[in-house]
Amino acid sequence: MHAPRLAFAALAVALATSAHAAEVEGVKAPQGGVVRWNGMAADECGFRGKRYPAVDAACYYPIDFRAKPGVHEIALYDQDGKQHLSSVTVEAVEFPKVEIELPDDTYLNVSEDNRKRHIEERKRVLALFERDIGEPRFSLPLSRPSATLPDSEDDFGSHRLFNGSKESQHTGRDFPVGAGNPVKAVADGTVVLAEEQFYTGNTVFVDHGGGLISMNFHMADLAVKTGDEVERGQSLGTVGSTGRSTGPHLHLGFRWLGARIDPLLLLDTPNTLPSIGDSPRTAEKKIDAADAKEPPEDSPAN
Template sequence: MRTRSVVSAAIAASLMASSAIGANVVTVQQGGVGRWTGMAAKDCAIYGKRYAAVDAACYYPVDIRAKPGAHAIALWDQDGKKHDGTLRVEKSDFPDVQMTLPDTLDRFLHISNDDLARAKGDRAAVAKILGGTLDAPSFSLPLAAPTASLPKSEDDFGSLRTFDAEHRSLHSGRDYPVPEGNTVKAVADGKVVLAADQFFSGNSVFVDHGDGLVSMNFHLASIAVKEGDVVKRGQPLGKIGATGRATGPHLHLGLRWLGKRIDPALLLASPNALPSVADTPAQAQRKIDKAQSREPPEKDDVDDEG
C-alpha cells in the first residue's frame, strides 16, 4: 500500500481551486473510471469518441497505462446542451510479482514455433473486438457478479508478473479463486463476439455489452455459448477451470471500456464509489486516498493472457 502522495495533495488543491471557479473536474487513477453526475446525461465524450450515457450518467474509463495528465471530457444533457469538463489522470502504483510456473506449464515459457503462431493468431482475433461497439448500452451499473459466490480477489489488477529473466506479463484483469466446476455467468446483457480455446487464456468468452464495454472470462473448463449468441445478464457462459497458462482453477475476469483496460472490481461495486465531477473537494480527496490505499471499493509489457 502507498501513502498519500505529493501528487494527490497537489491535485486536491487543484480541485479546491476548480470548485471555487465552478470548473467540471474529475481525478481518476490509472485503470480507474470517472463519473459525471448531478445532471441527467444523454451522451458523453472522451478520447474523441461520443457514446451514450448509462442510466443518465457519464462514465470515463482510464487505461491502466494512461499517461498522467489532462483529457477533455463532455456531457450532453437531455436537452442537447453540451457541458465541457476535464479528466485528470493520476499515476497509480501496481505491484511487481515474481511467479514460478510448474514444469507442466513449461510450454508457456519455452514456446514452440507452432504455439507462437497460434498465440499470434489469437492476439489478432482479439484485437478486432477489444474496442467494442458503440451501440446503445445493454448494461446498468453495478454489473452482475460473474459467479454465484465471488471470493475476494487478490490485489492483482495491474501487477507486472515476472516468470523468468525473459518473460513478463501485465495482468490487466482480476483473478478470483472460484473452485473448479462453478458456473461463470454474463455480467450483463450482450453479444458473444468470441468464444474459443486460446493458447494463453485457455477457453475464453468475450461479450460485447454495447457502449464500448467488453467483458472477458478466461481459463474456463468448458464453454456454453458460441460466437454470435445474444446473452442475458446472469446467463451461463461456461464452467470454472484451469485451461491455458493457469496454475490452478480460478476465474480471470477482464474488462475493456472504449478499448481501455480497467479494474473489473470497480464496476462490480456501487458506482457511487467512483470519483465524480459532482464530488466536493473533500469527497474527491477521500476517493483518491482510498484508491491509493489499494482498498477495494465499498458496496452502495505484454498484455495479460491469463
C-alpha cells in the same frame, strides 16, 4: 458595407458560445479507474476522441491502466444537446510486482507453431475493440460473475514475472473460485468470441453495448458459442485452469471503450466512483477507498 457581415459573425460567435455551458471543475482518478458525471441528465458523453451513449443518463469515463498521467478533457451532452466540459486528472499508479513459477516451459519457450497461433488469436481479439459502440445493455453495478466472490488478490495491473524471465501485465482480476463453479455473464450481451486460446485457455468475450466488453479466461469448458445472445446471470462456462494458469480460478476483465479498467469498480455501486462535482476531500476519500477495494458483500447474482 462590411458592417452587417461583421455583426452577423459576432452574433454567430455569441450563439456558439452560449450553446456551451461553463466548464465544470474536474476530478482526479487513478490509471485503471473510472470517473462518473451524473449531476445532469446526460444523453451522450465524449472522451479520447470518442462520442458514445450515456448509461442511465449518467456519463462514465474509463481510464486505461496505461493512460498518460495528466489532465484530459471530457464532455457531457445533455438531453437538449448542449455540451458541457470538464476534465479528469489521471494519476500514475505503481502496480504491484508478482513472481510466478510455471510447472513447465510451454508458455516460456514458446514454439514457433504456438507463436503463430497466438498472433492469429491476438488479431481476432483486437478486432473486437474496433466494433461499433451501440446502445448500452447494462446498468451499474454489474452482476457478479459468480454466486459467491471471494476476495481477489491485489492483482489488477500487476507486473507478473514468470519463472524469473517472462514479464506481462495482468489486465483483469483473479478470484479464488473453485473449479467447476459457473462463470456468469455480468450483463445482457452478445458473445463476440468463444474459443480455446493459447495463453487464456477457454475464453469468452461478451459485448454488452456502450463500448463495454467483458473477458472471461481459463475456463474448464464453454457453455456458449460465438454469436449467442446471453442474459445477465447466464452461465458462460465453468471455472478451470486452462491456458497459462497455475490453478483453478475465475479471471474477469473489462475493456470499456478499449480501456483496461479494474473490474471491481463496476461490481460496486457507482456512487463510489470519483465524480465530477465532488469536493476535493470527497474525491480523495474515494481514491483511498478504491485502493483497498474488495468485492461487494454476497447478494443475489441478478
